[in-house]
Amino acid sequence: MSGEEFVPLSLTPLLIGTCAAIACALPGNFLVLRKQALIGDAISHVVLPGIVVAFLLTGAISTWPMMLGAAGAAVLAVVLIEAIRRLGQIEPGAAMGVVFTTMFAAGVLLLEQTDTSTVHLDVEHALYGNLESLIWLDATGWSSLLDAQALAGLPPELPRIALTLVGVTLFTWLFWRPLKISTFDEGFARTIGIRTGFLGMALVITAAIAAVAAFDAVGSIIVIAMFICPPAAARMLTNRLEAQIGWSVVIAITSAVTGYVLAGYGPLWLGAADAVSAAGMIATMSGLILALAAMFGPCRTRVGVQTSA
Amino acid sequence: MLGLISNEGVTVQEHNLDDSPLAVRGLTVSYGQKPAVFSVDMTVTPGAMTAIIGPNGAGKSTLLKAALGIVTPLSGQVTVFGQPLNSQRARVAYVPQRASVDWDFPTRVIDVVLMGLSRELGLLGRLRARHKARAMDCLNRVGMRDFADRQIGQLSGGQQQRVFLARALAQDADLYLLDEPFAGVDAATEKAIIAVLKSLKEAGKTVVVVHHDLATVTDYFDHVFLINTRKVAEGPVAEAFTAETLQSAYGGRLATAQIDQISRALG
Numbered sequence: 001m002s003g004e005e006f007v008p009l010s011l012t013p014l015l016i017g018t019c020a021a022i023a024c025a026l027p028g029n030f031l032v033l034r035k036q037a038l039i040g041d042a043i044s045h046v047v048l049p050g051i052v053v054a055f056l057l058t059g060a061i062s063t064w065p066m067m068l069g070a071a072g073a074a075v076l077a078v079v080l081i082e083a084i085r086r087l088g089q090i091e092p093g094a095a096m097g098v099v100f101t102t103m104f105a106a107g108v109l110l111l112e113q114t115d116t117s118t119v120h121l122d123v124e125h126a127l128y129g130n131l132e133s134l135i136w137l138d139a140t141g142w143s144s145l146l147d148a149q150a151l152a153g154l155p156p157e158l159p160r161i162a163l164t165l166v167g168v169t170l171f172t173w174l175f176w177r178p179l180k181i182s183t184f185d186e187g188f189a190r191t192i193g194i195r196t197g198f199l200g201m202a203l204v205i206t207a208a209i210a211a212v213a214a215f216d217a218v219g220s221i222i223v224i225a226m227f228i229c230p231p232a233a234a235r236m237l238t239n240r241l242e243a244q245i246g247w248s249v250v251i252a253i254t255s256a257v258t259g260y261v262l263a264g265y266g267p268l269w270l271g272a273a274d275a276v277s278a279a280g281m282i283a284t285m286s287g288l289i290l291a292l293a294a295m296f297g298p299c300r301t302r303v304g305v306q307t308s309a
Numbered sequence: 310m311l312g313l314i315s316n317e318g319v320t321v322q323e324h325n326l327d328d329s330p331l332a333v334r335g336l337t338v339s340y341g342q343k344p345a346v347f348s349v350d351m352t353v354t355p356g357a358m359t360a361i362i363g364p365n366g367a368g369k370s371t372l373l374k375a376a377l378g379i380v381t382p383l384s385g386q387v388t389v390f391g392q393p394l395n396s397q398r399a400r401v402a403y404v405p406q407r408a409s410v411d412w413d414f415p416t417r418v419i420d421v422v423l424m425g426l427s428r429e430l431g432l433l434g435r436l437r438a439r440h441k442a443r444a445m446d447c448l449n450r451v452g453m454r455d456f457a458d459r460q461i462g463q464l465s466g467g468q469q470q471r472v473f474l475a476r477a478l479a480q481d482a483d484l485y486l487l488d489e490p491f492a493g494v495d496a497a498t499e500k501a502i503i504a505v506l507k508s509l510k511e512a513g514k515t516v517v518v519v520h521h522d523l524a525t526v527t528d529y530f531d532h533v534f535l536i537n538t539r540k541v542a543e544g545p546v547a548e549a550f551t552a553e554t555l556q557s558a559y560g561g562r563l564a565t566a567q568i569d570q571i572s573r574a575l576g
Contacts, residue, residue, distance in 0.1 A: 193428065
């Protein structure tokens with residue numbers, strides 16, 4: 001494919017999809033090990049009341065207030081989940097189940113009670129982006145990457161998700177040691193002065209921010225898949241956390257690129273007329289990689305079973 | 310039931326709080342309605358090996374966790390070397406119960422031992438050859454040097470316990486607190502652990518162990534702390550570890566035959 005075609009039509013969706021995949025996979029590694037991986041699913045439901053409230057306050061469908069509303073709802077949800085988990089001393093899965101169903105239900109009620117007949121408040125449309133539509137019309141080829149005027153026409157989702165990825169990477173790098181120690185052995189972590197409650201909260205808030213930024217760009221399906229599939233597949237390829245993080249990033253990139261390409265060209269190769277959803281295909285690819293890792297990965301058996309008896 | 314046990318217990322000697330590596334006053338911890346630890350005073354003797362003993366559910370582990378700030382007590386004060394715990398964390402090493410962590414965690418033996426150096430390294434301090442050499446030395450002391458590159462889940466229970474002890478050694482602390490280090494380990498591991506703990510004592514360190522095997526108390530320890538939610542007795546083994554104190558700590562749960570046996574062992 002030539003640059004004139006590739007840069008405007010495929011470069012930005014590929015970059016956005018890849019950034020979103022990595023931004024979710026990084027915190028996903030810790031969430032999977034902490035058995036909190038379903039938090040991505042929870043966040044995709046709890047953002048609804050946040051979006052509705054943002055709409056009620058501003059009276060308009062615009063991206064920033066709705067993203068802030070979604071982020072606010074997500075942060076509120078993770079704080080509630082942590083609080084219920086710690087105060088009630090129950091499993092994280094149960095705490096998530098309680099919070100996200102309640103908040104999603106509240107969102108539905110709010111939506112029903114507000115007068116949305118005049119305005120078409122379509123949540124799918126307002127927030128759950130469409131990867132294929134994030135094209136860069138101002139670009140004419142590779143040279144546009146150096147052209148300030150063309151760069152100004154980049155889809156705003158790209159700088160947003162790129163910035164989020166930088167933030168998530170910084171968080172992981174800076175708190176690497178405390179995150180690793182407190183995920184493995186929380187009691188020990190507390191005795192050496194790590195504030196584990198605070199750190200656990202910071203981790204889920206980071207995940208929530210990554211999730212909301214990724215929803216905006218690529219939709220919820222990728223977010224839910226990327227929190228779980230790349231880290232879970234990577235865990236079966238290695239027995240070292242450092243290597244697991246590296247593999248999860250490789251798998252996230254591979255899923256995003258192959259998923260995007262297959263969605264665009266796969267059906268044509270098979271003789272069908274239309275392309276399929278890129279987000280759906282990326283999530284499918286990550287699932288496929290996970291299945292392959294589960295069947296052939298070198299570290300797929302639980303070696304520590306004798307201690308859980 | 311609780312009222313039958315003397316609140317004061319048998320306290321054979323009291324130390325100046327400033328001397329004690331770990332002093333607890335009026336500590337009460339509750340999970341839900343029932344207190345797990347009620348109004349407990351404990352003064353650990355410096356340079357000694359102390360066993361915390363009591364029946365299942367008597368609050369032994371909870372006492373240790375509350376003293377370390379892992380669980381939040383309802384009330385009470387804790388001082389470590391006469392100071393608040395937070396200023397003394399570098400001098401305290403803790404070995405949790407082996408079953409409290411997921412041994413399937415993706416990490417190697419050497420990485421677990423290096424966790425003991427994390428206070429020294431800080432957030433972003435670089436891991437250098439001398440840190441690794443120190444961790445290897447700690448593994449050597451527990452006889453696990455050859456296992457440094459193994460994934461932790463591939464170890465036996467006894468080997469896992471030794472790795473936890475090596476991590477505590479890497480902390481180079483003055484006070485060592487161990488929660489049931491002999492639970493479910495093989496005889497060779499038990500011998501290796503007790504040898505390391507005795508060498509710590511010889512180096513002037515203080516060791517406190519939550520222990521469940523009454524038969525080995527006199528062999529292993531100098532001091533005992535008997536607890537059954539409340540303090541029952543505290544002091545040197547010869548004075549505080551008696552048929553009477555055991556009877557009041559364990560009540561009917563300890564068969565008379567066992568008490569007789571221990572009494573005979575104590576002479």
